[in-house]
Amino acid sequence: MDQQLAISVRGLRKTYGDNVAVAGVDLDVHRGEVFALLGPNGAGKTTTVEILEGYRHRDAGEVRVLGVDPAKPDADWRSKVGIVLQGTGEFDELTVGEVVRHFSGFYPDADDPAKVVERVGLGAKAKARTHTLSGGQKRRLDVALGIIGRPELLFLDEPTTGFDPEARREFWELIRDLSAAGTTIVLTTHYLDEAEALADRVGVIAAGRVVEVAPPNRLGNRQEALATVSWRTPDGLAESAETATPTALVAELAARFGGEVPGLAVTRPTLEDVYLRMIGHS
Amino acid sequence: MTTTTKPAAPVTAAPARRLGAGALALRQGRLEITQFLRSRESVVFTMGFPIIMILIFAAIFSDEIAPGVSYTQYFITGMIATGLMTVSFQNLGIWIPIERDRGVLKRYRGTPMPKWVWFAGKVIMVVVIGIAETALLLAVSVALFDLDLPQTAAKWLTFGWVAVLGVTACTLCGIAISSLARTARSGSAVVTPVALVLQFISGVFFVFTSLPTWMQQVAAIFPLKWMCQGLRSVFLPDSFGAQEPGGSFELGRVALVLGAWCVLGLILCLTTFRWTTRRDG
Numbered sequence: 001m002d003q004q005l006a007i008s009v010r011g012l013r014k015t016y017g018d019n020v021a022v023a024g025v026d027l028d029v030h031r032g033e034v035f036a037l038l039g040p041n042g043a044g045k046t047t048t049v050e051i052l053e054g055y056r057h058r059d060a061g062e063v064r065v066l067g068v069d070p071a072k073p074d075a076d077w078r079s080k081v082g083i084v085l086q087g088t089g090e091f092d093e094l095t096v097g098e099v100v101r102h103f104s105g106f107y108p109d110a111d112d113p114a115k116v117v118e119r120v121g122l123g124a125k126a127k128a129r130t131h132t133l134s135g136g137q138k139r140r141l142d143v144a145l146g147i148i149g150r151p152e153l154l155f156l157d158e159p160t161t162g163f164d165p166e167a168r169r170e171f172w173e174l175i176r177d178l179s180a181a182g183t184t185i186v187l188t189t190h191y192l193d194e195a196e197a198l199a200d201r202v203g204v205i206a207a208g209r210v211v212e213v214a215p216p217n218r219l220g221n222r223q224e225a226l227a228t229v230s231w232r233t234p235d236g237l238a239e240s241a242e243t244a245t246p247t248a249l250v251a252e253l254a255a256r257f258g259g260e261v262p263g264l265a266v267t268r269p270t271l272e273d274v275y276l277r278m279i280g281h282s
Numbered sequence: 283m284t285t286t287t288k289p290a291a292p293v294t295a296a297p298a299r300r301l302g303a304g305a306l307a308l309r310q311g312r313l314e315i316t317q318f319l320r321s322r323e324s325v326v327f328t329m330g331f332p333i334i335m336i337l338i339f340a341a342i343f344s345d346e347i348a349p350g351v352s353y354t355q356y357f358i359t360g361m362i363a364t365g366l367m368t369v370s371f372q373n374l375g376i377w378i379p380i381e382r383d384r385g386v387l388k389r390y391r392g393t394p395m396p397k398w399v400w401f402a403g404k405v406i407m408v409v410v411i412g413i414a415e416t417a418l419l420l421a422v423s424v425a426l427f428d429l430d431l432p433q434t435a436a437k438w439l440t441f442g443w444v445a446v447l448g449v450t451a452c453t454l455c456g457i458a459i460s461s462l463a464r465t466a467r468s469g470s471a472v473v474t475p476v477a478l479v480l481q482f483i484s485g486v487f488f489v490f491t492s493l494p495t496w497m498q499q500v501a502a503i504f505p506l507k508w509m510c511q512g513l514r515s516v517f518l519p520d521s522f523g524a525q526e527p528g529g530s531f532e533l534g535r536v537a538l539v540l541g542a543w544c545v546l547g548l549i550l551c552l553t554t555f556r557w558t559t560r561r562d563g
Contacts, residue, residue, distance in 0.1 A: 053392065055558070078394035089389035093320035094313070102313055106393040108300040145389065 005064070006031045006153050006184040007052060012061035014047050021047040023208035025061070029186055031152075034179050036199035036216075037188040040279055044208040045188040046086060046157055052186070053083050053155055066153055079107050082151030082183075084142045086158050092131040096122050099130060100144050107149030120144045121170055135162040143171070147178065154178065156187040160194060172197055192271045206279040220274035229253070232263035306399045311406025318373075318407055328373055329415050332365040333422050339487070340427055347489050348525055351518055355430075358423045359517045360486035363509040365419055366445060367452050369412045372477050374404060374456030379469035382460070387557045401457070408453050416445070429517065437516045440533065444512030447540035451505045454547025461554040480506045491527055498527060505543045512536040 007029035014022040022044045029035045039045045050056045052065050054073035063070060068077045091099050100117050104110035117126050120140040125133060130141060139162060146154055156175075160168045175198050179185055189195055195202045196216040203213045212219060229249050230240035243249050246266045253261045269277075301309070318324050336358060343353040381387055390400055423429035432438050459476070463469040481487065483497050484507035490498065501507040514522065515531035523530045 055388070055391070075394035075396065078392070081392075083389075083392040085385060085388065085392070087385045087388075089385035089387075091317070091386060093317040098313075098316075102309065103393060105301050105306065105309055106395040108394075149393070 003067075004031055005029065006033070006066060007035075007186065008062070008064045009048075009052070010062040012048065012051065012063060013059045014044075014051060014056065015059055020208055022051070022058075025205070025208070025210050027203060027210060027213070029184065031184050032179070032182055033200045034175065034185045034187070034198050036195040036202045037186065037205055038190065038192070038195050038202050038275065039188075039205035040190065043205045043279070045205055048205065049155055049157055049186065049188055053081065054078075079109075079149055080152045082146040082149060082154040084146035084154070084156045084159055086161075089142075090130055090138065093129065095127050095129055096133070096141055096144075097126040099141065100148055103145050104148050109150055110148055111150050113148065116144050116148050120147075120174065121167075136164065136167045139163065140167075140171075143174070147183075151183060153184045153186070156185065158188055158190070160189070160191065168194070192275055196271055204275060204278050211278045216271060219271060220269070220278060222269060222271065222274050225269050225274075228267050230263065230265050230267075231261045234262075238263070303396070303399070306395065307402035307406065310395075310399050310403025311410070314403045314407035315410055318411060324373065324377070328365075328369050328411065329418060331368065332361040332415070332419050335364075336361050336419070336423065336427070348522055351522055352427075353489075354427045355518065356489065356514070357487070358419070358427065358429055359513040360481075360484075360510050362416060362419055362517075363448065363484075363506060363513050364481055364486050365415050366412055366449050366509065367477060367480070367506055369415055370408045370449050370452035371456040371459070372473050373408065373411075374453060375459045375463075375473035376469040378404075378457065378460035379463035380466040382556065382559055383466035391557045404457070405453060408449060412445075412449055432516050440512065441516045444509060444516070444536060444540070447537065447544065448505060448509035448512070451540050451543035451547055454544060454551055455505075458547055458550035458554055461556050464559075480504055483507075485510050491525060502539075505540055508536045508539045512540075 005028055007027065009025055009027040012022055012025040012027075013020075025044070025048055027048075037045050037049065047056065051058050051063065052070055054065075054070035054077075057071055066077060066080055068074070070077075094102075096117060097113065101113040104113045104116075114126070117123060120143050122133075122137060122140050122144065125137060130138065133141065139159065143156070143159065146156070160171055163171060172194070175185060175187075185198075187194075187198065199216055201213055202216050202219055204211045204219070214220075217223060226242040226244055227246040228240055228242050229246050230238065231253060233239050241249060250261070250264065250266065253264070318328075336354070339357050340354040343357070345353055347353050347356055378387075387400075391397075420429070420431065424431060432441060456473075459473060460469060463472050480501070483493065483501040484490070484504065485493065485501070486506070490501075490507070490510070493501070498507075511526060511531060512533065514526075515533060515536075526532065528535070
């Protein structure tokens with residue numbers, strides 16, 4: 001097993017009855033990397049991640065997470081893996097501080113609970129019962145419980161769902177901090193800007209398969225993609241052309257129109273365009 | 283500060299600060315008790331219900347059911363048994379589905395906490411709340427209804443083992459039945475009717491021998507009837523034993539049936555317990 005790999009997956013399959021949730025996923029995540037799994041709802045993101053977290057059993061395939069088969073998790077492995085689930089597990093009757101302190105007791109080398117509460121931005125809420133927290137604050141508590149054990153590898157399943165823009169930015173900073181400290185991070189998201197802002201590499205998953213793995217700016221050969229030049233004809237009709245040499249085309253148009261080109265725009269595919277094409281909605 | 287580069291190999295630090303098994307279990311128990319005491323419904327339902335029932339029934343029925351045995355005294359033994367069942371069977375059967383539905387159990391499974399610690403926490407909570415609830419019930423009964431506490435060590439011993447066996451059986455069955463509930467809300471719908479029917483047919487509200495024979499036979503399959511009978515041997519005069527269906531308090535059979543339910547409950551727990559909801563696959 002390659003020690004540089006935090007996660008290695010070959011031919012992973014999982015079916016529920018007739019429904020094939022994961023149809024042969026291959027995946028490598030390097031140590032220290034931030035890896036985003038991007039895909040629409042029902043693509044198999046959560047099933048894949050929960051198999052890697054040791055929650056679900058697979059039907060077929062080879063899986064190693066930190067060198068261990070997650071189908072046979074032991075306490076030592078569990079203490080190195082931090083998990084932020086999609087659904088929040090709530091402890092309505094307890095305070096934020098109590099819950100984080102309690103969970104710190106499960107780990108051999110836990111972080112200071114008060115520090116972690118502060119770090120996720122819940123310092124002012126440490127003495128508040130968890131049921132009084134807003135959706136975004138509950139999510140921060142989830143993150144606190146995910147990182148309290150100082151994990152080598154942190155899973156985050158759609159971590160910023162329900163966050164306001166400011167909270168998302170703060171959360172991204174936290175992820176960058178953790179990554180800078182050497183934590184390997186695997187996050188699932190359906191926010192493209194989140195994947196673009198955080199991930200070293202993005203894996204696009206659709207219909208239970210990994211369609212492509214690449215750094216966000218290279219996804220779908222985005223850099224080499226043709227530019228689209230669009231303009232309006234003198235009759236007012238919309239016209240457009242895909243070209244590898246947009247500057248030449250614009251110059252030609254300028255000459256043809258003898259100056260300003262009406263409605264001129266030059267665009268390249270956004271991450272969203274590339275992504276939508278990959279998952280089959282062009 | 284140096285920036286940490288990708289570590290080449292997993293750091294296998296000695297688990298020096300990992301808490302011992304006993305400490306983990308005690309922390310878990312303390313957390314469960316805190317959660318229980320802060321949940322007003324639980325406290326009122328578990329601690330208050332038996333006392334309210336005694337106050338009501340003692341006000342309605344005041345006659346003697348046998349020489350020297352008032353209905354109230356008979357009823358108090360039934361309520362002690364019911365209280366033990368409430369704190370274990372109903373409490374767990376209702377709350378575990380809620381915690382499972384909320385994802386609390388799934389979250390515990392994602393930590394290095396050994397599985398048994400979670401069960402130990404529940405057991406500690408049941409034992410502590412059960413003792414507190416029983417003590418409160420006895421205090422109220424002695425103060426208001428002249429209940430005679432057991433006078434001999436042998437009777438206290440019987441009280442002890444009947445309570446321990448009964449609570450053990452009900453705890454295991456409560457954990458087992460929690461897996462029947464599909465959602466958070468259905469726990470109460472599954473457990474409450476079972477508990478209520480058992481109370482009626484096991485001789486809590488009515489003198490057991492006044493129930494139809496078939497009903498007595500059905501009740502004799504389940505633990506509550508035997509818990510009530512065992513406790514009657516502790517709190518009622520020895521002469522009352524002659525009025526029991528078997529002509530005595532049948533303590534041997536009490537131990538046998540409760541012990542059998544412990545075994546059955548344990549098997550059900552081990553084979554059916556779920557950490558996640560069905561929709562989690």
